[in-house]
Amino acid sequence: MSYARPTDRAGALRLHLNENTGGCSRAVIEAIRQISADEVAYYPDYTALLRECAAYFGVTESQLVLTNGLDEGLLALTVTAFRLKHASPGLPEAIIPTPAFEMYSVFVNAAGGKVVSVAPRPDFEFQTREVCDAVTDRTRIIFLTNPNNPTGQLIPRDAIREITRGTPSDVTIVIDEAYYDFCGETFLAELGGHSNVVIGRTFAKAHGLAGLRAGCLIGDPARLAPVRDAVPPYSLSVFAAAGWRAALRDREYLDWYRAQVIESRELLYAACTRLGLPYWKSAGNFVLIDVRKSGEPGEIVRAFAERGILVRDRSRDPGCAGCIRITAGVVRHTEIVVEALEGLCAVP
Ligand SMILES: Cc1ncc(COP(=O)(O)O)c(C=O)c1O
Incomplete structure (x- = not known):
């Protein structure tokens, strides 16, 4: 399986990749502008970023690995999880509840x-028992996404606890909290009791640093030590390090963007209700909508594109027949997509 980059269209409104549609904080751009020619010529120093990031999350520096986007952290975690145990024959296994990133x-x-x-399960109720039943002696890693992409559903805290209890301690349990900022739900406070749980966070979404690439893993120092070795030592550019530090400090921007997303989600829900389209209330910056009654999802996505709006066809994801996913970003962008949705999915 390979990643197929969705088609882009120059100048289109990008509501297909759960990106931040507001542009990052001005403070980030200013910090990048301040970088000198010498700083570009030298390998970057992450001392200040690591210290400030640890303070931001309220963890120690040894509990944190900074990565070039959360993607890099997830890859490094997978590689090291597969390497840790050689005793059981056969390929190492990764459990992925679907639909999934x-x-x-x-x-x-x-x-x-x-x-x-x-x-x-029907209606995306979380598959706690099925995940526990899927564990074998070859299981090395379990990917939990909270909230889920593409459904926007949260995993109940008790379900996570049950999975940690029902899984051998040498199996890595990733809790991908890429969309934490839009719901505030996190397992961070419980990390102490679970040395095999690793939380993933990204600054691509609420902070708008997808193009800069800024993500991290938070977990037990001993579990993260081999992961740190699997990440190249200068993986983050000097621009990412400077911009990231500025983003950490600009709480006002973060609050503004969160409020935009929350209002945008409500606008999308209201439009779906008016149009009679089933949807799932989302804890992320996107909404999954079943457009089947208005037509074939691929056709509808193409019709949006013709109007200069990119949305994502998720209809081939397990359990998502007939569904498209629309990013909830800046309110004025959402108003544009709502108008298009009303045109394309109007009640006859
Ligand atoms: C669930 C989830 N995890 C991780 C990522 C990747 O984050 P990053 O851009 O920091 O690599 C995404 C991006 O869409 C995501 O949806």
Whole structure:
């Protein structure tokens, strides 16, 4: 399985990749502008960034690995999880409850493992029992996404606890909290009791640093030590390090963007209700909508594109027949997509 980059269209409104549609904080651009020619010529120093990031999350520096986007952290984690145990024969296995962020399977394949998919339940109720039942002595890693992409559903805290209890302690449990900023739900406070749980965070979404690449892993120092060795020592550019520090400090920007997303989600829900389109209330910066009653999702996505709006066809994801996913970003962008949705999916 490979990642197929969705088609872009110059100048289009990008609501297909859960990106931040507001542009990052001005403070980030200013910090990047201040970088000198010498700083560009030298290998970057992450001392200040690591210290400030640890303070931001309220963890120690040894509990944190900074990565070139969360993607890099997830790949490094997969590689090291597969390497840790050689006792059981056969390919190392990764359990992925579906539907799921597509890169998990890409990384598992790249690292030479086997994907064990767990089918969705109706209405995306979390598959706690099925995940526990899928664990074998070859299981090396379990990918949990909280909230889920593409459904926007949260995993109940008790379900995570049950999975940690029902899994051997040498199996890595990733909790990918890429969309934490839009819901505030995190397992961070419980990390202390679970040395095999690693939390993933990204600054691509609420902070708008997708193009800069800024992500991290938070977990037990001993579990993260081999992961740190699997990440190249200068993986973050000097621009990313400077911009990231500025983003950490600009709480006002973060609050503004969060409020925009929350209002945008409500606008999308209201439009779906008016149009009679089923949707799932989302804890992320996107909404999954079942457009089946208005037409074939691929056709509808193409019709949006013709109007200069990119949205994502998710209809081939498990449990997502008939669904498209629309990013909820800046309110004025959402108003544009709502108008298009009303034109394309109007009640006859
Ligand atoms: C669930 C999830 N995890 C990780 C990522 C990747 O984050 P980054 O851009 O920091 O690599 C994404 C991006 O869409 C995502 O949806």
